[in-house]
Amino acid sequence: MSHTPANPFANFNPQQFTLVITCADGLENALLIELDSFGLTGDVLRAGRVQVQAALADLYRICLYSRVASRVLLPIGEYHFKQKRETSTQITTDRQGKKISRTLEADVLDEDVPQALYAFASRYDWASIFDVSQTFAVRLTTDKRLSINQQFATLRIKDAIADSFNRALGSRPDVDAKSPQVQIFAAANAKFAELFVDLSGVSLHRRGYRVANTAAPLKENLAAALLYESGWHKRTDKGDYKFDALIDLMCGSGTFVAEAMLMRTDYPVGVEHRTHAFGFYHWQHHDEALWEQMVEQALNQFHDNLATLCDKPPVVIALDADAHAVHACHQNLLAAGLVNFLPHMTLQQRPLSQLKGVLAQVLGDGGAALPTNSPTSLSTNSLKNLPKNPLIITNPPYGERLGEADFIKPLYQGLGLAVVDGLAAVGVPNAALAVLASHIEHADTLPLLEPKTVRCHNGALTVYFRHGQLNFAKPVGIVERFEKKSITEPQAQDFINRLQKNTAHLKKQAKQQDVSNLRLYDADLPNFNVAIDVYGDKVHVQEYAPPKQIAADVAKARFNLVLAGVREVLDVAREDVFIKTRARQSGNEQYTKNPASSEKRRKLWVAREAGAYFYVNFTDYLDTGLFIDHRNMRGLVAKASRNKRVLNLFAYTCSASVHAALHGAKSVTSVDLSANYLDWGKQNFALNGLALDAVLDGQPKYEFIASDVFEWIKDNTQSFDVIFIDPPTFSNSKKFKGTFDVQRDHAALINRAMNRLSAGGVLYFSNNYTRFALDESLFARYDITEITERTIGFDFDVKKPIHRSYEIRHRQGVFAPSETASDVAQDDAMSANHANQNVREKRHIDSGFDKSKTDKFAPKDGAKRSHERTAYSRRFDKPTDKRADSGFDKDKSFGKKSFGEKRFDKKPFGEKSFAENKSFDKRTPFDKDQRTGADRRFGKNERLGNERFGKDGRFDKNSRFEKSERPASQKVRYDVVDGRMVATPVNDNTSNTSDTPSKKYQIKRRDTK
Secondary structure, three states, rough: OOOOOEEEOOOOOOOEEEEEOOOOOHHHHHHHHHHHHHHOOEEEOOOHHHHHHHHEHHHHHHHHHHOOOEEEEEEEEEEEEEEEEEEEEEEEEOOOOOEEEEEEEEOOOOOOOOHHHHHHHHEEHHOOOOOOOOOOEEEEEEEEOOOOOOHHHHHHHHHHHHHHHHHHHHHOOEEOOOOEEEEEEEOOOOOEEEEEOOOOOOOOOOOOOOOOOOOOOOOOOHHHHHHHHHHOOEEEOOOEOOOOOOOOOOOOOOOOHHHHHHHOOOOOHHHHHOOOOOHHHHHHOOOOHHHHHHHHHHHHHHHHHHHHHOOOOOEEEEEEEHHHHHHHHHHHHHHHOOOOOHHOEEEOOOOOOHHHHHHHHHHOOOOOOOOOOOOOOOOOOOOOOOOOOEEEEEEEOOOOOOHHHHHHHHHHHHHHHHHHHHHHHHHHOEEEEEEOOHHHHHOOEEEEOOEEEEEEEOEEEEEEEEEEEEOOOOOOOOHOOOOOOOOOHHHHHHHHHHHHHHHHHHHHHHHOOOOOEEEEEEEEOOEEOOEEEEEOOOEEEEEOHHHHHOOOHHHHHHHHHHHHHHHHHHHHHHHHHEEEEEEEEEEEHOOOOOOOOOOOOOOOOEEEEOOOEEEEEEOOOOOOOOOOHHHHHHHHHHHOOOOOOEEEOOOOOOOOHHHHHHHOOEEEEEEEOOOOHHHHHHHHHHHHHOOOOOEEEOOEEEEEEEEHHHHHHOOOOOOEEEEEEEEOOOOEEOOOOEEEHHHHHHHHHHHHHOEEEEEEEEEEEEEEOOOOOOOOHHHHHHEEEEEHHHHHHOOOOOOOOOEEEEEEHHHHHHOOOOOHHHHHHHOOOOOHHHHHHHHOOOOOOOHOOOOOOOOOOOOOOOOOOOOOOOOOOOOOOOOOOOHHHHOOOOOOOOEOOOOOOOOOOOOOOOOOOOOOOHHHHHOOOOEEOOOOOOOOOOOOOOOOOOHHHHOOOOOOOOOOOOOOOOOOOOEEEEEOOOOOOEEEEEEOOOOOOOOOOOOHHHHHHOOOO
16 A cells, blocks of 8 residues: 655744754753753753754754754654564573573564665655755664664665655656765664754864864864853853853863864854855755855854954963974964964963963962973963963873873872862962863862763763862861860870870971971880871871780780870871881781782872872881971972982882972983882872873983882983982892892992982982991092981981981082992992892891882782881880880881891890990980091990991901000901901001902801800
8 A cells, every 4th residue: 555755844934943953972961051052942852862943043053153063954754663572581690600590571673674764765755855956865873783784774765765756756866975965864773763854964063173183182062062061151140251261281282272262252163164065055945145144244243252352361271291282282273263362372381280380470470480491382371360260171181191091090180189289379269170081080089069070972982071160178187277185084194195295396387387297206105106197187107016025905905095095186087097017027028018908909198298299008008108207308309300300219109209300300210129119109290290201302201210220220321410319228129139238238329329420410318227327438439418407307306317318419519430449349249149149147137128118009020128118117125214215216117127126136246235335325316427427326436437347348357356446547447256346457558368358347146155
């Protein structure tokens, strides 16, 4: 039975008809916002489809001005496929392995889809839709759940249209797949099919201004949609725009900036398609005169709006760390017709780390200087008007530019921190932040009030757009908010009083120096043997494992009293207090993770120090990743780094490297044996907005080198202006092939490093071995100043320094590299040490392991080094009276036999140990020799210096000596005879006559009977 073909537009009214507007999935709300600005009310049909009632002028306006729409379609009709009910059985297995079967019912297609599409298209009188003289083409889109041959289905629709003309007119129109005059748009899914006349003819999302590209550019219609979602188009009740500034921190090719300015000038983006054939050009209801009138009016209005914008320009700042991206942005803005606006905006090659300086320069009085090695801007905003409500919108790299996903989340977190700090510094009171992310957890790090999220697509990639008002509030630090109060706890009253006293005393200095990470308590009372550190609004409590003579239940009760007191005094919640126990370790125990930590990916918190941010870990490892005691030392490195080449050896988590980079270092090289810790360092760089892929003179600006420091510095030939060395007290590793002892090996290390130091450069050397003495041979070669007093923070006891630090320079600023016999001997000794694993003797027992660098994840590089240090290790065999405890050591290292045993308990030097020998008592840390700067450690007349060594700095074991009455300037050599140390004066020309090669000085353990 035949049917008469229908005319779908028999009753068409040009003043009111239905349009279906398509857009990318997720942009439906933005399209509704845009339609509302045109005076139209739309309804969302489903994903990517909005229906609206419009007049002919509305159609032209949508095609001219829509920045979000993809196509404008005139509906012809729809057809629902025949369905049948189908039953299937699904078999699954539960956790116990038991099979479970379920019966499922679903509707499925019950007809041939291509044939159904032919029948559907044959329903209409196509001769009433377009003329036989016009060319046409059919475009079909299908749902991925509809399994058909799309090309064949398209052909069947085309056949139906051609057959309709043949039946009505005896002839058929021609097909032109490239430039048809009439486009028929068809869509089909598993339920139904639709037919439309495509009135737009081309995809409206395309713009003509993109003449230069970058990696993974943002689509123009997506950028416009996100600007609508952010409210960039909105006005206040007074008629002013809601946002008076636009800041794009990673502008790329400039899509956000271009779309925002074209939106603000009301530029008709569809006019770029005017030279091409819009779909309605050959539509029978097209009004050419109305169209031309609207086009002319739109262009005139754009030029007027652009002139007004240039007279009263908003603040527009576009930044990117990539010079190519900045150039592409500049080219695209020119192509977009915004050449007159370019002088009124700021377009600069700047990393995120320099945002504060840029804002101060552009928005403030220009007083905040940028690093002198920063590139110049293409144009500079001359305005100094402070915006009241800027919109910060950006599209950070998803990984294309950084290359590794581990560093993207820190970048997002650092972006939020940088924006808050930068705007707060110049006094901007309110702001909105809008950021595109490829993972929702990245967007979760942004500091937003009542954030909103839009799920959409940038090409084939699913992305998340997070936007909202910027949260300027920051957690108030524990010390900052501390108020002394009356607390009564009879069993721990002394501890509570001491903690309150310490915190109140430190509060004023912490505020003056802007310090939020500090030590509040360090085993001040013998019965409460803990160290309490504060990192912002978190508390880190470390219990020193009690000696064996203290009952476990007593120690536990005291520690519980400490925790209760900490929460009460500092007014912190239980979840903000992190606890650890420091115990003596042996064997490989020192290299394992905290046994209480889970195997899941570690959780990191952010700590702020001197304007920089660092990740700290309170739960997984003995150390947090940021050593509080070296706060001042990092400041010295930072101040010396402007425009300098910086080398950080034993870099750990690269905190000193971050400070150097933020202070404008020309280049920063970080060397550490552990790739895991260097990854942590890279995360710290990303957190501070430092571009990991930055390039200087064709070479990486920031290098992270996983290597044995000794081997690397011997093979490296680069020159550095600032070198920072903070080695562990002791280290051994599978990779290291031996051991490192700071007292034994520091001279060779420093000599090698000085060969890499430029003539006017400075080397900062620091270590946490509290009985450390600098090799006297170094004083003869270099200008050395001990700076320990400058690097000890106000929250530590300068009279009992937790570390020793030195500033070392070439004499008279002249670099004279030389390799002395001593250097060769030192290197030979190091090589022998690396080759012989048996060298791991238990010497310097009290040195501990400061930086015991266990891996931050499960160990993957096999590193076995005690780099994970704490700045506060103590001995536990101290007497009850702290004042009488001269051996209560504060090493920040925690290695083998660091705790729970007396120093030199085997009495290697006779019947008296160091602690019992009065010649070793009452040592003051700064009792320095006026000539060498070395501290006098062995009593009034005996100095631990080069007197113990021969000319080449090596210990001569063949000499015999008794306690000498020699002048202070006379050289001696030492040996251990029958468990006692004796000294023999030697002349300057005395040489080692033994056939046995001399060895570095070692204290050998011998049992005396």
